[in-house]
Amino acid sequence: MNALDFTTSILASSVRAWRGSTAFSRGAKQPEKLLELYDIEGCPYCRLVREVLSELDVDAMIYPCPKGGMRFRPTALDISGVSQFPLLVDPNTGDAIVESADIIAHLYKYYGGGKVPGTKGFGRQVAVASSMLATAYRSVGRARGMYAKNAEAPTQPLELYSFESSPYSRPVRELLCELEIPYRLRNFAKSRWQEMGPPQVRAKFFPDAPISSPNRIRLSELTGRSQVPYLVDMNTGVGMFESTDILAYLQQTYGR
Ligand SMILES: N[C@@H](CCC(=O)N[C@@H](CS)C(=O)NCC(=O)O)C(=O)O
Known part of the structure; x- marks a missing residue:
C-alpha cells in the first residue's frame, strides 16, 4: 500500500469519526443464519451499514456488486426488484431490505438489543454527507471499491477478518469488491480499551488481556495473533496477514 492509499484511508476513517471501530455488543444477539x-x-x-455490522459484532456474507459487475448484480435485482445497494437479506427474519436507514434500523432491532437509534433527521444527514466525503477521499486518483475489474470467480467464498474503520483492511475490501469475490466478513471491532492501538503495542503492554469477541478468539486460536486484515482462502488453503501481501495475492490469484 503506498502513502497516498494509506493517507486517504486514514482520512476516510477520520471523517467518519472512526465509526466501526468499537463493538457495542452488550445485550446484542447474534443472528443464527449468516446475514447477506x-x-x-x-x-x-453501504459504508454506513457496514459500520453498524462492525459495531454490533455481526458477521455477514458480502456479495460485491461494483458498477459494471455481472456476478451478483443480477441476483440482487431478482431479490429486490431494483438495482440499488446496499441490499440486506436476512434469512432469519425472511426480510430483504434496500435503503440503508431501514437496514440499520433492522440490524439494531434484531441484533442490537432492540433499541433503534434515530436513523432520520440531522444526524442522518451528517452521516451521509461525511460518508460521501470518505468516498471522495478514496476516489483521489482512482475510485476505489466502486468499479468491476476482470476477474476469475473463486469456487468457495473467502473469509476476511476486518473492521470497518481499519485503514489497512479497507484496500483489501475494495479489491475484493472490484474483483467481485464473495467473502464472509468476520468483524473484528474492539470491545475493550486494551484492544486499542497497533497490535505490536498491545502485545507489549497487555500480553495477557482477555480476548473478547468470537472472531478475536477464533483468529487467536488460528494464528496466535490479533491483527487485521487476515484473509482466509479455502480454495487454495491460504491464510495471510499484511494488506500489501493480501492485495498482491488477490490480484495474482483472481485478477485477469
Ligand atoms: N437512499 C439509499 C441510496 C442508495 C444508493 O444510492 N446506492 C447507490 C450506490 S452508492 C446505488 O445503488 N446505485 C445504483 C447502482 O450502483 O447500480 C440508501 O440509503 O440506501
Missing part, C-alpha cells in the same frame, strides 16, 4: 449484504465497498450508504 449485497454491497459496493465505495458506496457511502
Whole structure:
C-alpha cells in the first residue's frame, strides 16, 4: 500500500469519526443464519451499514456488486426488484431490505438489543454527507471499491477478518469488491480499551488481556495473533496477514 492509499484511508476513517471501530455488543444477539449484504465497498450508504455490522459484532456474507459487475448484480435485482445497494437479506427474519436507514434500523432491532437509534433527521444527514466525503477521499486518483475489474470467480467464498474503520483492511475490501469475490466478513471491532492501538503495542503492554469477541478468539486460536486484515482462502488453503501481501495475492490469484 503506498502513502497516498494509506493517507486517504486514514482520512476516510477520520471523517467518519472512526465509526466501526468499537463493538457495542452488550445485550446484542447474534443472528443464527449468516446475514447477506449485497454491497459496493465505495458506496457511502453501504459504508454506513457496514459500520453498524462492525459495531454490533455481526458477521455477514458480502456479495460485491461494483458498477459494471455481472456476478451478483443480477441476483440482487431478482431479490429486490431494483438495482440499488446496499441490499440486506436476512434469512432469519425472511426480510430483504434496500435503503440503508431501514437496514440499520433492522440490524439494531434484531441484533442490537432492540433499541433503534434515530436513523432520520440531522444526524442522518451528517452521516451521509461525511460518508460521501470518505468516498471522495478514496476516489483521489482512482475510485476505489466502486468499479468491476476482470476477474476469475473463486469456487468457495473467502473469509476476511476486518473492521470497518481499519485503514489497512479497507484496500483489501475494495479489491475484493472490484474483483467481485464473495467473502464472509468476520468483524473484528474492539470491545475493550486494551484492544486499542497497533497490535505490536498491545502485545507489549497487555500480553495477557482477555480476548473478547468470537472472531478475536477464533483468529487467536488460528494464528496466535490479533491483527487485521487476515484473509482466509479455502480454495487454495491460504491464510495471510499484511494488506500489501493480501492485495498482491488477490490480484495474482483472481485478477485477469
Ligand atoms: N437512499 C439509499 C441510496 C442508495 C444508493 O444510492 N446506492 C447507490 C450506490 S452508492 C446505488 O445503488 N446505485 C445504483 C447502482 O450502483 O447500480 C440508501 O440509503 O440506501
